[in-house]
Amino acid sequence: MSPSRRPGFPARLGGLKAGAGSALTAPMPTRAPQAPTPVPQGLGLDSAAVRQRMTQRLAQAGIARADVLQAMGTVPRHRFVDTALVTQAYEETSLPIGWGQTISKPAVVARMIELLLGAPCVQSGGQLARVLEIGTGCGYQAAVLSLLVREVYTIERLRAMHERARERLRPLRLANVHLILGDGTLGYAAGAPYAGIIAAAGGQQLPGAWCEQLAVGGRLVAPIVGADGAQALQVVDRTAQGYAHSVLEAVHFVPLKSGIA
Ligand code: SAH
Numbered sequence: 001m002s003p004s005r006r007p008g009f010p011a012r013l014g015g016l017k018a019g020a021g022s023a024l025t026a027p028m029p030t031r032a033p034q035a036p037t038p039v040p041q042g043l044g045l046d047s048a049a050v051r052q053r054m055t056q057r058l059a060q061a062g063i064a065r066a067d068v069l070q071a072m073g074t075v076p077r078h079r080f081v082d083t084a085l086v087t088q089a090y091e092e093t094s095l096p097i098g099w100g101q102t103i104s105k106p107a108v109v110a111r112m113i114e115l116l117l118g119a120p121c122v123q124s125g126g127q128l129a130r131v132l133e134i135g136t137g138c139g140y141q142a143a144v145l146s147l148l149v150r151e152v153y154t155i156e157r158l159r160a161m162h163e164r165a166r167e168r169l170r171p172l173r174l175a176n177v178h179l180i181l182g183d184g185t186l187g188y189a190a191g192a193p194y195a196g197i198i199a200a201a202g203g204q205q206l207p208g209a210w211c212e213q214l215a216v217g218g219r220l221v222a223p224i225v226g227a228d229g230a231q232a233l234q235v236v237d238r239t240a241q242g243y244a245h246s247v248l249e250a251v252h253f254v255p256l257k258s259g260i261a
Contacts, residue, residue, distance in 0.1 A: 047076060047090075054090045054106055063110045065117060071147040072110050080140040080168050097138040099158055101254050104200065108251065109141050112221050112233070115248075116196045117148065120237050121217030128195040132213065134184035134222075134256070135200035139165030139177075145198070146174040153191040155184040157260050185258045187213040194218055202231045203256035214238045223253040 055073040063069055078089035080103065085095050094102045104112075122128060128149040133142055136156035142165070145152045154177065156162040162181045169177060180188055185207045187197070193215035199222035206224055214220050220236040226247065233248040 047078060048073075050090045051077070057092065058107060058110050061107050063107070063114055065114050067148055068110055068114050068117065071113075071144045072106060074147060075140065075143045075172075077106070077140055079171075080138040080143075097161075098164065099161055101137055101158075101161065103138055103140055104253070109144060112198055113141070113144060113148065115221045115233070115235055116198050116219055119196055119217065119219030120239055121195055121215070126217075130191055130194050131196040131198065132188055132191060132194045133198050133200065134187075134210075135254075136162060136165045136179060137200055139169045139179075141198075141200060142177050142179075143169060143172060143174060146177045149196065150176060151191075152177045153180060153188055153194070154178065155180040155182050155188050157181075157183050157257060159260065181260065183258055183260055185209070185256060189213065196220070197222070199223060199256065200253060201256040202251070202253035206234065206236070211236060211238070211243060216240055223251045 051073045055069045058072060059069055078086045081089050081095050081097065088095060090106070092105050092107055094105045094108075097103045116131070117128065119128060130151045130153065131145055131149045133145060133152060133154040136142055136154040138161075139154070142152050142154040154165075156165060156179070159181055162179060166179055169179070178191070182188065184199070184201075185203065187207070187209035189209075192213035194213055195215050195218045197210050197214055197218070197220040199210075202223035202225060204225050206220075206222065210220055210222070214236070216238055218238050220238075222234055223231045224234045225231050230250055231253060232250050235246045235248060237244045
Protein backbone atom coordinates (compact mmCIF):
# COMPACT_ATOMS: atom_id res chain seq x y z
CA MET A 1 0.00 0.00 0.00
CA SER A 2 1.52 3.34 -0.97
CA PRO A 3 1.71 6.00 1.77
CA SER A 4 -0.77 8.20 -0.11
CA ARG A 5 -3.24 5.34 0.02
CA ARG A 6 -3.12 5.00 3.78
CA PRO A 7 -6.52 5.88 5.13
CA GLY A 8 -5.73 9.47 5.89
CA PHE A 9 -3.51 8.48 8.79
CA PRO A 10 -1.02 11.37 8.78
CA ALA A 11 -3.81 13.81 7.92
CA ARG A 12 -5.89 12.56 10.84
CA LEU A 13 -3.00 12.98 13.21
CA GLY A 14 -2.71 16.58 12.10
CA GLY A 15 -6.44 16.95 12.51
CA LEU A 16 -6.24 15.65 16.07
CA LYS A 17 -4.61 18.88 17.21
CA ALA A 18 -1.30 17.37 18.27
CA GLY A 19 0.60 19.47 20.78
CA ALA A 20 -0.06 20.80 24.25
CA GLY A 21 -3.43 19.72 25.54
CA SER A 22 -4.02 17.28 22.70
CA ALA A 23 -5.98 14.23 23.74
CA LEU A 24 -3.49 12.04 21.89
CA THR A 25 -0.35 13.56 23.28
CA ALA A 26 -1.42 14.56 26.77
CA PRO A 27 0.97 13.52 29.55
CA MET A 28 0.24 10.47 31.68
CA PRO A 29 -1.42 11.14 35.04
CA THR A 30 1.20 11.48 37.77
CA ARG A 31 1.74 8.29 39.77
CA ALA A 32 1.24 8.24 43.50
CA PRO A 33 4.70 8.36 45.15
CA GLN A 34 4.23 5.00 46.90
CA ALA A 35 3.07 3.19 43.74
CA PRO A 36 5.24 0.34 42.41
CA THR A 37 7.45 1.17 39.46
CA PRO A 38 6.96 -1.53 36.83
CA VAL A 39 8.19 0.74 34.04
CA PRO A 40 11.22 2.59 35.30
CA GLN A 41 11.52 5.36 32.75
CA GLY A 42 9.22 7.81 31.09
CA LEU A 43 5.88 6.82 32.54
CA GLY A 44 4.26 9.76 34.24
CA LEU A 45 6.37 12.13 32.19
CA ASP A 46 6.10 11.15 28.58
CA SER A 47 3.54 8.57 27.50
CA ALA A 48 4.63 8.90 23.86
CA ALA A 49 8.05 7.46 24.74
CA VAL A 50 6.44 4.56 26.61
CA ARG A 51 4.21 3.86 23.62
CA GLN A 52 7.24 4.00 21.37
CA ARG A 53 8.86 1.25 23.39
CA MET A 54 5.65 -0.75 23.15
CA THR A 55 5.63 -0.48 19.35
CA GLN A 56 9.29 -1.54 19.22
CA ARG A 57 8.33 -4.65 21.17
CA LEU A 58 5.40 -5.26 18.83
CA ALA A 59 7.67 -4.98 15.80
CA GLN A 60 10.11 -7.45 17.39
CA ALA A 61 7.18 -9.77 18.07
CA GLY A 62 6.36 -9.83 14.36
CA ILE A 63 3.90 -7.00 13.70
CA ALA A 64 5.07 -5.88 10.26
CA ARG A 65 2.67 -3.16 9.08
CA ALA A 66 4.00 0.33 9.71
CA ASP A 67 0.48 1.80 9.80
CA VAL A 68 -0.60 -0.62 12.56
CA LEU A 69 2.53 0.16 14.59
CA GLN A 70 1.94 3.87 14.11
CA ALA A 71 -1.69 3.61 15.24
CA MET A 72 -0.68 1.55 18.30
CA GLY A 73 1.96 4.18 19.03
CA THR A 74 -0.61 6.96 18.84
CA VAL A 75 -3.65 5.89 20.88
CA PRO A 76 -3.23 6.65 24.61
CA ARG A 77 -3.96 3.17 25.98
CA HIS A 78 -3.53 4.42 29.57
CA ARG A 79 -6.62 6.57 29.15
CA PHE A 80 -8.81 3.49 28.67
CA VAL A 81 -7.91 1.70 31.90
CA ASP A 82 -8.59 2.53 35.54
CA THR A 83 -6.22 4.98 37.20
CA ALA A 84 -4.85 2.21 39.43
CA LEU A 85 -3.73 0.27 36.32
CA VAL A 86 -2.21 3.16 34.40
CA THR A 87 1.36 2.08 35.08
CA GLN A 88 0.64 -1.30 33.45
CA ALA A 89 -1.20 0.08 30.43
CA TYR A 90 1.70 -0.38 28.00
CA GLU A 91 2.91 -3.71 29.31
CA GLU A 92 2.35 -6.90 27.36
CA THR A 93 -0.59 -7.93 29.48
CA SER A 94 -4.37 -8.01 29.36
CA LEU A 95 -6.05 -5.81 31.98
CA PRO A 96 -9.44 -5.74 33.73
CA ILE A 97 -11.80 -3.05 32.42
CA GLY A 98 -14.73 -3.65 34.78
CA TRP A 99 -17.83 -5.85 34.77
CA GLY A 100 -15.62 -8.96 34.54
CA GLN A 101 -14.27 -7.96 31.10
CA THR A 102 -10.68 -7.45 29.91
CA ILE A 103 -8.77 -5.38 27.40
CA SER A 104 -6.50 -7.63 25.30
CA LYS A 105 -2.74 -7.32 25.53
CA PRO A 106 -1.22 -5.00 22.91
CA ALA A 107 0.24 -7.83 20.80
CA VAL A 108 -3.17 -9.45 20.38
CA VAL A 109 -4.85 -6.15 19.43
CA ALA A 110 -2.11 -5.42 16.88
CA ARG A 111 -2.09 -8.99 15.52
CA MET A 112 -5.86 -9.07 14.99
CA ILE A 113 -5.92 -5.66 13.33
CA GLU A 114 -3.00 -6.62 11.09
CA LEU A 115 -4.89 -9.77 10.09
CA LEU A 116 -8.02 -7.72 9.41
CA LEU A 117 -6.08 -5.35 7.15
CA GLY A 118 -4.97 -8.38 5.12
CA ALA A 119 -8.53 -8.63 3.71
CA PRO A 120 -8.71 -9.51 0.01
CA CYS A 121 -10.03 -6.04 -0.87
CA VAL A 122 -7.01 -4.41 0.80
CA GLN A 123 -4.53 -6.76 -0.87
CA SER A 124 -5.72 -5.40 -4.20
CA GLY A 125 -4.76 -1.88 -3.15
CA GLY A 126 -7.84 -0.50 -1.40
CA GLN A 127 -8.43 0.48 2.20
CA LEU A 128 -11.01 -0.91 4.58
CA ALA A 129 -14.15 1.17 4.39
CA ARG A 130 -16.52 0.01 7.11
CA VAL A 131 -15.45 -2.23 9.98
CA LEU A 132 -17.69 -3.78 12.63
CA GLU A 133 -16.15 -4.53 16.02
CA ILE A 134 -18.07 -6.92 18.28
CA GLY A 135 -17.39 -6.06 21.93
CA THR A 136 -16.51 -2.37 22.37
CA GLY A 137 -15.27 -2.96 25.90
CA CYS A 138 -13.42 0.18 27.00
CA GLY A 139 -13.19 1.46 23.41
CA TYR A 140 -9.42 1.09 23.01
CA GLN A 141 -9.39 -1.19 19.99
CA ALA A 142 -12.07 0.94 18.32
CA ALA A 143 -9.78 3.97 18.74
CA VAL A 144 -6.86 2.11 17.13
CA LEU A 145 -9.09 0.95 14.27
CA SER A 146 -10.39 4.47 13.72
CA LEU A 147 -6.90 5.53 12.63
CA LEU A 148 -6.67 2.74 10.06
CA VAL A 149 -10.09 2.36 8.43
CA ARG A 150 -12.72 4.77 7.21
CA GLU A 151 -15.64 4.00 9.55
CA VAL A 152 -15.75 1.92 12.73
CA TYR A 153 -19.04 0.52 13.99
CA THR A 154 -18.55 -0.97 17.43
CA ILE A 155 -21.24 -2.82 19.33
CA GLU A 156 -21.37 -3.64 23.06
CA ARG A 157 -24.03 -5.61 24.96
CA LEU A 158 -23.36 -4.13 28.44
CA ARG A 159 -25.00 -0.73 28.79
CA ALA A 160 -22.61 0.48 31.52
CA MET A 161 -19.58 -0.57 29.45
CA HIS A 162 -21.00 1.12 26.36
CA GLU A 163 -21.48 4.36 28.33
CA ARG A 164 -17.97 4.17 29.75
CA ALA A 165 -16.48 3.65 26.29
CA ARG A 166 -18.38 6.74 25.13
CA GLU A 167 -16.82 8.76 27.95
CA ARG A 168 -13.34 7.42 27.27
CA LEU A 169 -13.56 8.09 23.54
CA ARG A 170 -15.19 11.53 23.74
CA PRO A 171 -12.00 13.55 24.41
CA LEU A 172 -10.29 11.88 21.43
CA ARG A 173 -12.93 13.29 19.06
CA LEU A 174 -12.81 10.37 16.65
CA ALA A 175 -15.67 11.28 14.33
CA ASN A 176 -15.53 7.95 12.47
CA VAL A 177 -16.30 5.76 15.52
CA HIS A 178 -19.97 4.80 15.91
CA LEU A 179 -20.92 3.27 19.28
CA ILE A 180 -23.87 0.93 19.33
CA LEU A 181 -25.60 -0.72 22.28
CA GLY A 182 -26.82 -4.12 21.16
CA ASP A 183 -26.29 -7.84 20.83
CA GLY A 184 -23.34 -8.31 18.52
CA THR A 185 -24.13 -11.96 17.87
CA LEU A 186 -26.65 -10.50 15.41
CA GLY A 187 -24.00 -8.25 13.88
CA TYR A 188 -25.32 -4.77 13.08
CA ALA A 189 -27.36 -4.93 9.91
CA ALA A 190 -27.81 -1.15 9.61
CA GLY A 191 -24.13 -0.65 8.79
CA ALA A 192 -23.67 -3.75 6.58
CA PRO A 193 -21.96 -4.84 4.44
CA TYR A 194 -18.62 -4.56 6.23
CA ALA A 195 -15.19 -4.81 4.68
CA GLY A 196 -13.99 -6.07 8.04
CA ILE A 197 -15.54 -7.68 11.12
CA ILE A 198 -13.44 -8.16 14.25
CA ALA A 199 -14.68 -9.83 17.43
CA ALA A 200 -13.24 -9.19 20.89
CA ALA A 201 -15.29 -11.92 22.58
CA GLY A 202 -15.13 -15.65 21.87
CA GLY A 203 -18.21 -17.58 20.75
CA GLN A 204 -18.91 -21.32 20.61
CA GLN A 205 -19.50 -20.95 16.90
CA LEU A 206 -19.35 -18.32 14.21
CA PRO A 207 -22.67 -16.41 14.11
CA GLY A 208 -24.27 -16.66 10.67
CA ALA A 209 -25.12 -12.93 10.71
CA TRP A 210 -21.42 -12.03 10.69
CA CYS A 211 -20.78 -14.00 7.50
CA GLU A 212 -23.90 -12.54 5.87
CA GLN A 213 -22.91 -8.97 6.80
CA LEU A 214 -19.37 -9.36 5.43
CA ALA A 215 -18.83 -7.67 2.05
CA VAL A 216 -17.35 -9.57 -0.88
CA GLY A 217 -13.61 -8.90 -0.55
CA GLY A 218 -14.00 -8.51 3.20
CA ARG A 219 -12.42 -10.39 6.10
CA LEU A 220 -13.67 -11.50 9.49
CA VAL A 221 -11.28 -12.13 12.40
CA ALA A 222 -12.73 -13.74 15.52
CA PRO A 223 -11.85 -15.98 18.47
CA ILE A 224 -14.05 -19.09 18.21
CA VAL A 225 -14.12 -22.25 20.30
CA GLY A 226 -13.04 -25.24 18.21
CA ALA A 227 -14.00 -28.92 18.33
CA ASP A 228 -11.29 -29.44 21.00
CA GLY A 229 -13.05 -26.94 23.28
CA ALA A 230 -10.21 -24.39 23.02
CA GLN A 231 -10.49 -20.89 21.56
CA ALA A 232 -8.50 -20.08 18.44
CA LEU A 233 -8.39 -17.11 16.10
CA GLN A 234 -10.38 -17.78 12.97
CA VAL A 235 -10.19 -15.82 9.74
CA VAL A 236 -12.95 -15.89 7.13
CA ASP A 237 -12.43 -14.22 3.76
CA ARG A 238 -15.47 -13.62 1.58
CA THR A 239 -14.76 -13.71 -2.14
CA ALA A 240 -16.97 -13.90 -5.21
CA GLN A 241 -16.51 -17.69 -4.99
CA GLY A 242 -17.67 -17.99 -1.38
CA TYR A 243 -16.11 -18.10 2.08
CA ALA A 244 -12.53 -19.23 2.79
CA HIS A 245 -11.92 -20.25 6.38
CA SER A 246 -8.66 -20.60 8.32
CA VAL A 247 -7.92 -21.43 11.94
CA LEU A 248 -4.85 -19.77 13.49
CA GLU A 249 -3.27 -19.61 16.95
CA ALA A 250 -4.90 -20.24 20.34
CA VAL A 251 -6.26 -17.17 22.19
CA HIS A 252 -8.12 -16.44 25.44
CA PHE A 253 -10.99 -14.00 25.10
CA VAL A 254 -13.96 -13.36 27.38
CA PRO A 255 -17.07 -15.25 26.20
CA LEU A 256 -19.44 -13.91 23.58
CA LYS A 257 -22.86 -13.71 25.23
CA SER A 258 -26.27 -12.93 23.80
CA GLY A 259 -28.77 -10.27 24.73
CA ILE A 260 -28.27 -6.84 26.28
CA ALA A 261 -27.56 -6.34 29.99
N1 SAH B 1 -12.13 -4.47 22.25
C1 SAH B 1 -12.28 -4.20 23.64
C2 SAH B 1 -12.17 -5.43 24.52
C3 SAH B 1 -13.48 -6.00 24.70
S1 SAH B 1 -13.68 -7.19 25.95
C4 SAH B 1 -11.37 -3.12 24.13
O1 SAH B 1 -10.54 -2.62 23.37
O2 SAH B 1 -11.52 -2.77 25.30
C5 SAH B 1 -15.06 -7.99 25.20
C6 SAH B 1 -16.34 -7.22 25.24
O3 SAH B 1 -17.29 -7.95 24.46
C7 SAH B 1 -16.95 -7.09 26.62
O4 SAH B 1 -17.14 -5.74 26.92
C8 SAH B 1 -18.27 -7.84 26.51
O5 SAH B 1 -19.32 -7.25 27.26
C9 SAH B 1 -18.55 -7.74 25.03
N2 SAH B 1 -19.49 -8.70 24.48
C10 SAH B 1 -19.64 -10.03 24.77
N3 SAH B 1 -20.64 -10.56 24.04
C11 SAH B 1 -21.13 -9.54 23.27
C12 SAH B 1 -22.19 -9.45 22.31
N4 SAH B 1 -22.98 -10.48 21.99
N5 SAH B 1 -22.41 -8.26 21.72
C13 SAH B 1 -21.67 -7.18 22.03
N6 SAH B 1 -20.68 -7.20 22.93
C14 SAH B 1 -20.40 -8.37 23.54
